[in-house]
Amino acid sequence: KAGVTQTPRYLIKTRGQQVTLSCSPISGHRSVSWYQQTPGQGLQFLFEYFSETQRNKGNFPGRFSGRQFSNSRSEMNVSTLELGDSALYLCASSLEGLLYGYTFGSGTRLTVV
Amino acid sequence: AQSVTQPDIHITVSEGASLELRCNYSYGATPYLFWYVQSPGQGLQLLLKYFSGDTLVQGIKGFEAEFKRSQSSFNLRKPSVHWSDAAEYFCAVGGESGGSYIPTFGRGTSLIVHP
Numbered sequence: 001k002a003g004v005t006q007t008p009r010y011l012i013k014t015r016g017q018q019v020t021l022s023c024s025p026i027s028g029h030r031s032v033s034w035y036q037q038t039p040g041q042g043l044q045f046l047f048e049y050f051s052e053t054q055r056n057k058g059n060f061p062g063r064f065s066g067r068q069f070s071n072s073r074s075e076m077n078v079s080t081l082e083l084g085d086s087a088l089y090l091c092a093s094s095l096e097g098l099l100y101g102y103t104f105g106s107g108t109r110l111t112v113v
Numbered sequence: 114a115q116s117v118t119q120p121d122i123h124i125t126v127s128e129g130a131s132l133e134l135r136c137n138y139s140y141g142a143t144p145y146l147f148w149y150v151q152s153p154g155q156g157l158q159l160l161l162k163y164f165s166g167d168t169l170v171q172g173i174k175g176f177e178a179e180f181k182r183s184q185s186s187f188n189l190r191k192p193s194v195h196w197s198d199a200a201e202y203f204c205a206v207g208g209e210s211g212g213s214y215i216p217t218f219g220r221g222t223s224l225i226v227h228p
Contacts, residue, residue, distance in 0.1 A: 004156070033215075043203065043218040056215050090156055097214055101147070104156030 004105035012111045018079040021108045025093030032074040037088040081112045115140040115208045119219035134189040136204030145207035146187040152200045199226040
């Protein structure tokens with residue numbers, strides 16, 4: 001059974017650019033959540049999608065957005081990148097949500113220069 | 114608001130020794146509690162979870178955790194640590210939001226294992 005796949009693994013972007021990260025959940029999982037992980041702030045919840053609808057959103061500015069497709073694959077977009085957006089972005093999938101436990105991908109390491 | 118505190122940033126143990134990682138939570142109702150492990154360069158892997166019932170929960174890789182409501186704690190234990198257990202450990206508490214349950218993670222405890 002394939003795990004959660006995140007692409008790309010590494011990205012280097014320039015301040016002001018935008019970036020799109022991709023996440024393919026485990027087959028059959030309908031819930032996809034995104035987290036930002038930094039040494040200073042730890043793991044912070046970005047948003048959760050369930051059956052193509054955003055079900056929950058964390059306290060991040062509107063520059064952070066996402067979507068989910070009918071096959072449950074999800075994308076996360078960050079516009080007008082800032083140096084502080086440098087982080088490991090983790091995607092997690094679940095059958096229905098947290099109560100079933102998340103399966104995390106290996107993450108995308110974004111560096112903004 | 115829910116919160117999680119992992120008081121120990123780093124823990125060092127010798128291989129074969131017992132391990133206990135501390136986790137204290139704050140949540141207004143019955144919490145949903147989790148422990149995850151993260152190896153370098155990897156995502157998080159679920160070790161175990163507690164929703165209700167028996168307060169001693171068994172997980173993967175020989176780990177267990179005990180829920181103590183009176184102490185608002187959910188400490189992770191392992192009787193004998195292996196070198197491969199060296200990793201970052203995260204405790205999380207889940208609370209309902211908008212019909213879903215969103216976890217709040219602690220800052221993590223880094224486990225160092227000496228041979």
